[in-house]
Amino acid sequence: MIHISTKILTMTQIWSVNTGPRIKNQKLANATGQDGDLMPEETRIYFIGTAGSGKSTLTQAYKLWAEERGLSAITVNLDPGVESLGYQPDVDIRDWVSVAEVMEEYGLGPNGAQIACADLAALHFHEIAEAIDGFRSNYVLIDTPGQIELFAFRNASEVFVDSFTSGHGVLAFIMDPMVAKDPSGLVSLFLLSSSIHFRFNIPMLNILGKTDSVEPEDIEQIRDWAMEPDLMMSSLYETLDSSKPLAAIEFQRAMESFPIHRDLIPISSFEMEGMEDLYNYVQMLFFGGEDQMPD
Ligand SMILES: Nc1nc2c(ncn2[C@@H]2O[C@H](COP(=O)(O)OP(=O)(O)O)[C@@H](O)[C@H]2O)c(=O)[nH]1
Numbered sequence: 558m559i560h561i562s563t564k565i566l567t568m569t570q571i572w573s574v575n576t577g578p579r580i581k582n583q584k585l586a587n588a589t590g591q592d593g594d595l596m597p598e599e600t601r602i603y604f605i606g607t608a609g610s611g612k613s614t615l616t617q618a619y620k621l622w623a624e625e626r627g628l629s630a631i632t633v634n635l636d637p638g639v640e641s642l643g644y645q646p647d648v649d650i651r652d653w654v655s656v657a658e659v660m661e662e663y664g665l666g667p668n669g670a671q672i673a674c675a676d677l678a679a680l681h682f683h684e685i686a687e688a689i690d691g692f693r694s695n696y697v698l699i700d701t702p703g704q705i706e707l708f709a710f711r712n713a714s715e716v717f718v719d720s721f722t723s724g725h726g727v728l729a730f731i732m733d734p735m736v737a738k739d740p741s742g743l744v745s746l747f748l749l750s751s752s753i754h755f756r757f758n759i760p761m762l763n764i765l766g767k768t769d770s771v772e773p774e775d776i777e778q779i780r781d782w783a784m785e786p787d788l789m790m791s792s793l794y795e796t797l798d799s800s801k802p803l804a805a806i807e808f809q810r811a812m813e814s815f816p817i818h819r820d821l822i823p824i825s826s827f828e829m830e831g832m833e834d835l836y837n838y839v840q841m842l843f844f845g846g847e848d849q850m851p852d
């Protein structure tokens with residue numbers, strides 16, 4: 558029995574399985590497709606956020622929204638431990654690695670198995686990328702693991718994101734409005750989103766999810782705080798106890814100097830609201846705002 562609980566794959570090992578001729582030739586393959594027809598320019602959106610923030614629901618909702626508008630979209634589940642998803646992913650990491658199997662095979666508990674799976678998945682990235690390429694869609698909607706750290710802080714995820722050499726990738730960080738409606742909660746979410754952005758070489762958008770679950774005034778307030786640091790600062794002062802203002806000032810300064818996407822995109826997957834704003838932001842990022850929807 559191989560023991561992997563203490564020895565997770567190193568970057569070199571991960572790279573060695575990902576730098577074959579397929580990756581080098583991917584750009585060419587993507588440009589024309591295997592049978593020579595022109596492929597759409599692919600955008601990959603990585604939905605990330607704390608557990609329960611609404612990643613899986615938005616992955617599914619955005620696919621429905623895009624398809625209704627004539628854009629092709631596929632969903633990718635990157636969570637090897639998820640038991641029920643609520644949608645049928647087009648590409649599913651569980652076809653290669655599964656937490657249940659790793660627990661049994663390596664005698665690990667659920668947390669150790671989750672971590673091992675996140676790294677073991679790297680051994681299959683070329684196959685997963687090939688499966689994704691096979692669909693040739695406008696959008697690849699990537700649903701990341703429930704626990705944010707499994708995607709955000711494992712080296713394997715960076716390798717996965719970097720292994721695509723064509724198309725565009727963007728991180729979509731979903732904030733829970735129940736957390737964000739408290740000023741210190743919003744600052745914490747921005748710090749988390751910034752620290753994740755720091756690890757990846759692709760743009761990041763910040764989404765305010767589940768907008769149907771709070772009052773419209775709360776949404777406005779959260780967006781105002783996000784856009785106006787001074788306003789956020791004074792609200793922070795009002796809510797923090799006297800021992801914390803110094804930390805608040807430092808966090809605020811850090812936030813101001815981070816190159817982050819500050820205007821939160823309000824979205825409700827339940828109400829199918831805000832999808833077009835997300836689409837427009839992505840188009841602005843990669844296509845100069847040009848509309849890709851068929852007439
Ligand atoms: N009110 C509301 N609830 C939502 C929305 N999106 C997701 N949820 C709920 O939030 C919970 C977590 O959603 P899920 O997509 O599984 O979160 P994940 O862990 O980030 O993938 C579920 O109970 C969803 O039904 C939304 O737009 N509005």
Ligand SMILES: [Mg+2]
Nearest residue numbers: 612613702703
């Ligand atoms: Mg999920």
